[in-house]
Amino acid sequence: MAKGDYISMSVVRRLPRYYRFLYDLKENGVTRISSRELSQRMGLTASQIRQDLNCFGGFGQQGYGYMVEQLYDEIGRILGMDRLANTVLLGAGNMGRAIANHMDFEHRGIRLVGIFDGSPELIGTTVRGMEVLSTDRLEEVCNAQKAEVAILCIPKEAAPQLVDRLLKLGVRGFWNFSHYDIPTQETGAVVENVHLGDSLMTLSYQLKKDRIME
Amino acid sequence: MAKGDYISMSVVRRLPRYYRFLYDLKENGVTRISSRELSQRMGLTASQIRQDLNCFGGFGQQGYGYMVEQLYDEIGRILGMDRLANTVLLGAGNMGRAIANHMDFEHRGIRLVGIFDGSPELIGTTVRGMEVLSTDRLEEVCNAQKAEVAILCIPKEAAPQLVDRLLKLGVRGFWNFSHYDIPTQETGAVVENVHLGDSLMTLSYQLKKDRIME
DNA sequence: TAGATTGTTAATCGATTAACAATC
DNA sequence: TAGATTGTTAATCGATTAACAATC
Numbered sequence: 496m497a498k499g500d501y502i503s504m505s506v507v508r509r510l511p512r513y514y515r516f517l518y519d520l521k522e523n524g525v526t527r528i529s530s531r532e533l534s535q536r537m538g539l540t541a542s543q544i545r546q547d548l549n550c551f552g553g554f555g556q557q558g559y560g561y562m563v564e565q566l567y568d569e570i571g572r573i574l575g576m577d578r579l580a581n582t583v584l585l586g587a588g589n590m591g592r593a594i595a596n597h598m599d600f601e602h603r604g605i606r607l608v609g610i611f612d613g614s615p616e617l618i619g620t621t622v623r624g625m626e627v628l629s630t631d632r633l634e635e636v637c638n639a640q641k642a643e644v645a646i647l648c649i650p651k652e653a654a655p656q657l658v659d660r661l662l663k664l665g666v667r668g669f670w671n672f673s674h675y676d677i678p679t680q681e682t683g684a685v686v687e688n689v690h691l692g693d694s695l696m697t698l699s700y701q702l703k704k705d706r707i708m709e
Numbered sequence: 710m711a712k713g714d715y716i717s718m719s720v721v722r723r724l725p726r727y728y729r730f731l732y733d734l735k736e737n738g739v740t741r742i743s744s745r746e747l748s749q750r751m752g753l754t755a756s757q758i759r760q761d762l763n764c765f766g767g768f769g770q771q772g773y774g775y776m777v778e779q780l781y782d783e784i785g786r787i788l789g790m791d792r793l794a795n796t797v798l799l800g801a802g803n804m805g806r807a808i809a810n811h812m813d814f815e816h817r818g819i820r821l822v823g824i825f826d827g828s829p830e831l832i833g834t835t836v837r838g839m840e841v842l843s844t845d846r847l848e849e850v851c852n853a854q855k856a857e858v859a860i861l862c863i864p865k866e867a868a869p870q871l872v873d874r875l876l877k878l879g880v881r882g883f884w885n886f887s888h889y890d891i892p893t894q895e896t897g898a899v900v901e902n903v904h905l906g907d908s909l910m911t912l913s914y915q916l917k918k919d920r921i922m923e
Numbered sequence: 924t925a926g927a928t929t930g931t932t933a934a935t936c937g938a939t940t941a942a943c944a945a946t947c
Numbered sequence: 948t949a950g951a952t953t954g955t956t957a958a959t960c961g962a963t964t965a966a967c968a969a970t971c
Contacts, residue, residue, distance in 0.1 A: 505963090514910070543963065545928090556929070557928055598909065603910055689903075691808075691812065691903065695901070696790070699788055699790070699818035703789035717937080744952075755952095759954070759955090763954060767955090771945070771951080771953040772946065772950075
């Protein structure tokens with residue numbers, strides 16, 4: 496890293512996308528790219544790319560462009576991909592199991608150390624090679640593994656009590672698929688909400704608008 | 710609706726959240742709410758709420774506030790919840806099955822009319838009470854059902870060819886869990902991307918920052 | 924050197940917040 | 948009527964785009 500350290504959330508949310516594009520370029524043997532060419536591939540302005548990349552210390556080369564691999568590594572570091580946060584997954588229903596099986600956690604800075612559920616039918620089953628444990632054992636496992644992050648794939652009603660327990664156990668990051676609003680101000684928790692229903696409604700709005708306008 | 714019809718995307722993305730809060734208020738028997746009280750519950754400024762709600766014709770009452778149910782209904786209409794878009798789901802792997810089972814489609818403007826997969830092990834299995842069909846039958850079903858929307862829970866590599874077929878079939882909306890960038894400019898398609906990996910990396914960034922700064 | 928492309932400053936655009944007159 | 952709260956305009960803030968001098 497380097498530079499005047501504050502990076503706005505608008506920029507941060509674009510970083511994973513840069514990271515993906517740079518990965519593909521790297522895979523295709525491209526070693527060097529200009530902001531102009533990247534902008535065309537990504538559908539952004541070259542100006543925005545230069546502005547963004549400059550937040551963490553310009554290491555493009557004037558007259559030349561950016562080194563793909565170097566840039567990829569740097570963005571990975573900025574996003575924290577150079578370490579793994581021990582993480583528990585709460586809820587082994589449809590969504591919890593899908594997330595457990597589907598995500599490439601190790602390349603997203605996450606190490607899964609426990610999967611929990613409250614329902615007797617699910618406890619003892621195996622998901623992604625791990626035994627689903629009773630939520631009764633949350634304290635035991637979080638303490639033993641020093642869990643930092645929790646993924647919440649649980650119903651809204653179950654959330655307040657579990658979040659409270661997790662916060663007491665020192666969990667500071669939440670990847671939240673539930674519709675419960677996790678308090679951040681008082682707790683210092685870092686929360687990333689995934690509201691799939693909201694996303695779908697936004698699509699519906701755009702469809703409707705599209706139908707009316709054109 | 711009413712008013713000077715253009716609503717910015719920043720506002721639109723807040724509407725589903727208003728919708729959820731208003732639903733809860735309604736459920737709790739609250740009939741009337743002021744922008745100030747709603748702002749406190751939602752963690753926004755009252756000014757922003759008034760500004761947002763005003764985009765589609767002020768029907769609060771000065772000195773009184775907003776009628777919860779009326780506002781709920783209106784936002785629902787704006788989001789297009791008063792109709793259902795016939796929708797096909799492509800990919801019956803972990804994520805596809807979880808989405809099929811987990812989402813409350815009917816309350817998000819979506820009617821699921823077909824689930825497809827390419828792999829012989831999944832074809833013929835039952836998901837959410839529907840038979841998983843071979844993607845060979847995509848044309849047949851989309852035509853018969855006049856599908857408008859497709860949900861993509863497929864690998865990146867499979868996407869270009871399938872998206873192309875869907876566009877030819879008149880599908881205009883895409884809820885995209887794949888990492889394929891669906892072309893919008895040329896096709897007029899409406900796309901809502903869900904990049905779960907990006908979301909997780911953003912969480913990782915915030916955790917890291919949190920660790921450094923405080 | 925000449926050409927290309929960055930880093931960075933300035934200009935523009937859009938979104939949020941503040942303020943207050945209108946009015947229920 | 949007096950008090951409350953909206954609708955709406957103006958002020959501020961932040962993000963994006965444009966421009967260009969620095970430099971590889």
